[in-house]
Amino acid sequence: MNPGSQAVRAAGGPIRLRLQVNGHRREVDCFPMARLLDVLREGLGLTGTKEGCGEGECGACAVLLDGVLVQSCLVPAVQAQEASVETIEGLRGPGGLHPLQEAFLEAGGTQCGICTPGMVLAALALLREEPDPDEAAIRAALAGNLCRCTGYVRIVDAVARAAARLASGGPPS
């Protein structure tokens, strides 16, 4: 069975979307073609995920959907039925912040902050697959995330710093 086929049989009106968001079961009514971005921000009040361009160019709305990095502005709700979503609000670490978030603070990888949630999620997706990336791999992994403040150097530094910290302290959560 294709996931979600039951829930949307009655097309035409809103659907009841069932999600696992940052480990918590959530339900929200929305139209099937609503953007996951709007479901998160407006339906669930999770405004950490940002809207930049709204056309899949900038990466500000990046989240992990069933563990996979996506632009939430390009995902219709109907394709997220019964999915697990990780947003910036779900990141935690031993000291409160996740090591990636700490590294962004320390390296100066954040200025205005609009791109930061997407950057952190893209970096998290990278580090789960490739715990010890070189600079080229970091830059490739962040190539779909635009930042208009930092010039990227400090963001790349932050990800390298987080990778080193995570390597000494176990796998990323």
Added chain:
Amino acid sequence: MRAYLPAYHAEVPGSLRAALETMAREPGVWTPLAGGTDIMVLLAAGRLPPGKYLSIRGLPELSGIREEQGAVVLGALTTYREVRRSAMLGRRYPMLCLAAAASGAAAIQNRGTLGGNIVNGSPAADTPPALLCYDAELELISMATVRRVPYDGFHTGYKTMDLRPGELVRSVRLPARAEGAGALHYYRKVGTRSAQAISKVVFAALGSMEGGRVRACRIALGSVAPTVLRCRRTEGVVTGLPLDPARRREAAAVLRTEIAPIDDIRSTRAYRERVARNLLDDFLARLAATGGPGD
């Protein structure tokens, strides 16, 4: 977000059969929705026609890469990520992997599909020129028929194609290649930047040399005409002949008559003509340098 959401219906069929039945019941009414990386852009811009959308994403019958009697069959829902990461495709059809890696960036590659890239029908799409060089075929399926068509010729004009109401692309078939191991696979995408950009010109070419002459050569371009374009007359100028400078100049002159680039938001006609000519010349220079057997 400028779309009126209640005007869009969407269903998720449980199987390929259910999808085809839905489409057969109301031919031409349902628009298939795969990775959403093109459709959702139009939605947010208020340019997606209201109507009925069928989310075929995740259907196992349209997924997966397999080898079949020397050919390679890619399900229409194969993502760019899957293409990019396939070591087998990297060995046999490397331009397809380069094209997938040049499409968007990680998040787009995780969702966008080969079938979607084809049916979206953009003349600027990144994978079609590679598919043209590799003589790809499409398998099209509806409740009534299954048919196999050459990919070359599938696009009939700007955003129009030989896809009947009720039909889906089931798979893309890449035949076994005959050029041999020494062939040059040349893929270049020219855009504003390496990631995320939509191309100004895409150039794919496949060639091999024998005894100082071009044994076989295929050239295909994107963003230079209303559809992606196989340039057979340009191929004909060099096939069977040595690649001396005069021959290369003639090829460039013929290429110029085969393509019809325009001025638009991404580039100009003049720039596209110049880049297409430069890429052709670079390809032919590199092809000549491979020499090939008997040199």
